Amino acid sequence: MRYLPLTDADRGEMLNVIGAPSIDALFADVPDGLHLDGPIEGLPLHASEMAVERHMRALSKKNLAAADAAFFCGAGAYRHHVPATVDHLIQRGEFLTAYTPYQPEIAQGTLQMLFEFQSQVARLYGCAVANASMYDGSTACWEAVAMAGRVTKKKRVVLSGALHPHYAETVRTMAKFTEDEIAGALPSIQGAPDLEGLIARIDDATSCVVVQYPDILGRVFDMTPLAEAAHAKGALLIAVNTEPVALGAVKSPGEMGADIVVGEGQSLGVGLQFGGPYLGLFAVRDPKHVRQMPGRLCGETVDAEGKRGFVLTLSTREQHIRREKATSNICTNSGLCALAFTIHLTLLGEKGLRQLAAENHRLACLAADKLATVPGVTVLNDAFFNEFTVMLPADARQVVRTLAERKVLAGVSLGRLFPGVDALSNGLVVAVTETTSEEDIETLCSALKEVLA
Known part of the structure; x- marks a missing residue:
């Protein structure tokens, strides 16, 4: 049973005070294509608690967790070791x-x-x-x-x-x-x-x-x-x-x-x-x-x-x-x-933060140098910290999807960040942190060579 604490008269009085002709008018800023005109398609009206848990577990198995892959995604959210x-x-x-x-x-x-x-x-x-x-x-x-x-x-x-x-x-x-x-x-x-x-x-x-x-x-x-x-x-x-x-x-x-x-x-x-x-x-x-x-x-x-x-x-x-x-x-x-x-940050202290930053930069430099040897790959940056951009000879979005099937999360494509901008479609932002191993870097380079061949 829905909880409806207000009468039609109550709602009408409130709308009159704020100058809105109807409740629907309060959602005028939402584009028409995003308005629902009924239940969400494919979503059951009800299910048992056990059925919902079973369904959600099945969905979760489709995820590829950062810890289960060679992980190079960044662009605003970074994988670091949290004590x-x-x-x-x-x-x-x-x-x-x-x-x-x-x-x-x-x-x-x-x-x-x-x-x-x-x-x-x-x-x-x-x-x-x-x-x-x-x-x-x-x-x-x-x-x-x-x-x-x-x-x-x-x-x-x-x-x-x-x-x-x-x-x-x-x-x-x-x-x-x-x-x-x-x-x-x-x-x-x-x-x-x-x-x-x-x-x-x-x-x-x-x-x-x-x-x-x-x-x-x-x-x-x-x-x-x-x-x-x-x-x-x-x-x-x-x-x-x-x-x-x-x-x-x-x-x-x-x-x-x-x-x-x-x-x-x-x-x-x-x-x-x-x-x-x-x-x-x-x-x-x-x-x-x-x-x-x-x-x-x-x-x-x-x-x-x-x-x-x-x-x-x-x-x-x-x-x-x-x-x-x-x-x-x-x-x-x-x-x-x-x-x-x-x-x-307290656990790290100033010395620890500087050491952490130095390790991030060291591994990022290693990754950039290795990627630069992959045929067709160009490192864009003159200077960087732990994240840099490479230009690929193909659409980076498709490359990212193909590598993900091999459990390599290669980075964030500029085509995803700037959709519809053809000049950016081959760009790939690669992030490297202290959680990235040298083996992960080798895995990325090897997989990229195969995909771009």
Whole structure:
């Protein structure tokens, strides 16, 4: 029996107040082709619990897990080794069941963890202040764009062509409601990003420039000239980082002049997990921008007895006192994933992170050198961390599918990321981490030779 707490009169009164002619009008933004006009085809109306379990087990057997294959997928989500300690600690009851720490006197553990998390992110990004996490990297990217608009009072957003297309699409989706002008582009298929071309797109109406580092093709570059060009036009530079382990080896975005640094924290402490839940990171270089940040911040203080304590210092969210004047409608954070991130990074320490980054880079260089010897394969990048792009003599999507049948997950095809763009169809983004063995690299190269022969 359906739960219908409202009468027709109740619903009619509510529709009159909001000015909608019908309930269907509330879904006007959903394309017609996506509306259901009945039950989902092929989905039974009901089944027993045992039948559902049996069916789901059969479906799960069709999956090819990352641990069961030579795995080279990346493009925003990376397979790293997560110490067993991380999972053990995050499942402690006081962490696993905790929600928002509204009452600091009984939430000191959660608040201290978030404070430590913020400190780690700020140092990693080369920034002054970080918040207590966001939903994921793509929504953090949009929140940075919205923040830049509040700071600069401008509406034009310049997106690098080498920004992850899912991040760019999130920005475009949200901008429909803010009337921001989004100036996008496609990535240039060359060894280094076209920074001069990107700089030429900045004008006096630009609120921000959004660039990924390392970018979607894995290229590493100096963004200092870009920061200087943006600042000369009164715009902010937003740097997106999807692989935080890279910052154990390369200069941080904040050090190169990025005003807002955002990204995905999944690499540290959080497994691939079929795409989520993940962890958004957000930091600013200049403390004067702190009140324009979304989400919330935890701060350190002292109690009435002079003992150290932690509190929510800033919560500019819509459910709090600012209401419609809030900087964002995000009303929670990825607290458990933030805890996993913090535990993993704490276990590593600075020395451990640098060693982990060095091993990632070593194996990636080995893989790039080996792939370059495969007939027809060209390594695109002039510089990279643990991810790079190769150009194949055939459509990379078909090559990826063929290799998957041999239990080799060769990477992410640019044709999948940028569908319909013929110039990118032969590109393949290959990611190598410390979980990749030298045997896996040999397996990839051997299988690729056979498929391309």
